[in-house]
Amino acid sequence: MSEPGAGGGFSLFDAEERTLADAHHLLGRMQGGEAASLADVQILADAYSRSVREQRRLVKVSDRLQNQMALLNQELERRRAEAEEALERLRQAQETLVQTEKLASLGALVGGVAHEINTPVGIALSCASHLADATASIRTLFEADDIGIDDFQRYMDTAADTAKLIVANCERAADLIGSFKQVAVDRTSSERRSFRLFDTITETVTSLKPNLRQGGHRIDISCPPELELDGYPGAVSQILTNFVMNSLTHGYDPGQHGRLSITAQVDSDDMVRLVYADDGKGIAEEHRTRIFDPFFTTRRGSGGSGLGLHIVFNLVTGPLGGQVQLESAGQDGGTGFVLSFPRIAPEKGGD
Amino acid sequence: MENLTIAASERSPEVNFDVAAGVLQIKGESYPEDASSVFGPIFTALQDYLAQADGNGLKVDFELIYFNSSSAKALMNMFQMLENAKGTDIVVNWQFMADDETMKEFGEDFSEDLSHVTFNLVAVS
Numbered sequence: 001m002s003e004p005g006a007g008g009g010f011s012l013f014d015a016e017e018r019t020l021a022d023a024h025h026l027l028g029r030m031q032g033g034e035a036a037s038l039a040d041v042q043i044l045a046d047a048y049s050r051s052v053r054e055q056r057r058l059v060k061v062s063d064r065l066q067n068q069m070a071l072l073n074q075e076l077e078r079r080r081a082e083a084e085e086a087l088e089r090l091r092q093a094q095e096t097l098v099q100t101e102k103l104a105s106l107g108a109l110v111g112g113v114a115h116e117i118n119t120p121v122g123i124a125l126s127c128a129s130h131l132a133d134a135t136a137s138i139r140t141l142f143e144a145d146d147i148g149i150d151d152f153q154r155y156m157d158t159a160a161d162t163a164k165l166i167v168a169n170c171e172r173a174a175d176l177i178g179s180f181k182q183v184a185v186d187r188t189s190s191e192r193r194s195f196r197l198f199d200t201i202t203e204t205v206t207s208l209k210p211n212l213r214q215g216g217h218r219i220d221i222s223c224p225p226e227l228e229l230d231g232y233p234g235a236v237s238q239i240l241t242n243f244v245m246n247s248l249t250h251g252y253d254p255g256q257h258g259r260l261s262i263t264a265q266v267d268s269d270d271m272v273r274l275v276y277a278d279d280g281k282g283i284a285e286e287h288r289t290r291i292f293d294p295f296f297t298t299r300r301g302s303g304g305s306g307l308g309l310h311i312v313f314n315l316v317t318g319p320l321g322g323q324v325q326l327e328s329a330g331q332d333g334g335t336g337f338v339l340s341f342p343r344i345a346p347e348k349g350g351d
Numbered sequence: 352m353e354n355l356t357i358a359a360s361e362r363s364p365e366v367n368f369d370v371a372a373g374v375l376q377i378k379g380e381s382y383p384e385d386a387s388s389v390f391g392p393i394f395t396a397l398q399d400y401l402a403q404a405d406g407n408g409l410k411v412d413f414e415l416i417y418f419n420s421s422s423a424k425a426l427m428n429m430f431q432m433l434e435n436a437k438g439t440d441i442v443v444n445w446q447f448m449a450d451d452e453t454m455k456e457f458g459e460d461f462s463e464d465l466s467h468v469t470f471n472l473v474a475v476s
Contacts, residue, residue: 010387010391010394011387012386012387012421012424012425012428013424014428015428015431058420059420059421059424060421062419062420063382063386063419063420063421066382066419066420067382067384067419070362070382
């Protein structure tokens with residue numbers, strides 16, 4: 001037994017087997033000796049033999065358990081990896097949806113632009129057409145040499161009036177295009193620049209005019225005109241658009257005329273406080289904690305994506321580096337949001 | 352005799368026996384289906400080395416993270432073999448992660464039956 005490694009490691013219980021064999025030989029040598037001692041040694045040898053069997057059994061059982069545990073751990077790891085992968089796919093899908101929603105709201109903005117520009121262009125067009133008619137008439141009279149002072153007087157009045165209207169409406173259209181261009185560029189580029197908050201608010205509200213006018217809603221803006229921010233006007237515009245569209249979608253029954261307000265000011269510590277409010281139905285108590293969650297909507301059936309306020313939350317806490325809170329409803333009901341963000345946006349805020 | 356090199360598998364440890372240097376390294380995890388097939392070649396190589404050591408020493412480095420019960424039995428047999436090789440200076444370095452109390456206790460337990468072999472507990476982090 002004491003000889004180094006005799007028999008090699010091919011049986012784990014090599015040493016025990018050899019001890020058992022030794023015991024067997026010892027018992028053989030003791031045959032015919034003292035019976036009591038022989039019986040005692042026999043008992044010891046039997047006990048050792050059982051003990052070795054027990055050891056073998058324990059090792060086997062314990063190996064099997066450890067094996068099962070290893071397999072379970074592998075399975076656990078595999079499931080965890082699967083779950084993580086699924087979560088990652090979900091995140092990507094959500095990101096895609098958010099981008100889609102942003103583009104969709106840009107589409108709505110373009111629709112609003114088209115509608116808004118249609119009015120001055122339409123007026124200019126009918127004025128021009130009226131002027132053309134009047135010019136043709138006066139030309140006929142002139143060529144027939146049948147023109148009177150009154151006719152000419154009337155024509156000149158018409159020409160002056162229509163020209164004035166054409167110029168005014170074309171200027172209006174040009175202004176609208178200019179401001180929409182800025183809003184559209186800001187929305188799509190998400191580039192950082194210095195901007196006047198008041199201008200961004202009014203341009204955004206102008207782009208929403210068709211929607212507001214349809215329901216007879218009013219919107220009050222209160223913001224220092226010279227207040228200049230350094231950051232992301234596109235994000236501000238997107239946030240305001242989502243607020244307004246939410247109010248119009250959820251806040252009012254048909255025929256109800258809403259009164260919305262946007263109020264902005266700067267605190268002493270260079271933080272912009274922007275408050276948006278409407279006087280609509282408000283948000284139900286049980287929904288208040290969930291409104292910023294992605295995909296939370298009360299209008300799933302009628303086309304709500306549930307991303308509007310989630311995008312607001314992301315824009316305020318991301319690029320703007322601030323916070324947004326739902327105001328507790330005032331006495332006259334309605335919904336209010338309070339945004340607080342630094343006048344100069346933090347670095348690397350853009351997405 | 353030749354060096355012994357066995358790559359690690361999912362359930363068995365990496366083995367390197369540099370005969371010229373007299374250094375045997377066993378590292379990794381050990382919970383094979385059949386412990387004797389994993390440890391058999393190591394035992395044979397050790398026997399051969401100890402039989403012809405001729406005054407050369409032996410250093411055995413263990414870096415085990417995990418082993419099952421039959422591997423533990425095989426390790427006990429291996430330590431018994433080392434303890435019985437009286438003619439050779441043998442040093443065992445039992446490495447364990449500093450925060451792995453169990454692996455440290457296994458090392459202490461193995462070292463109890465050893466008097467001829469120098470057994471070092473080496474905490475690593």
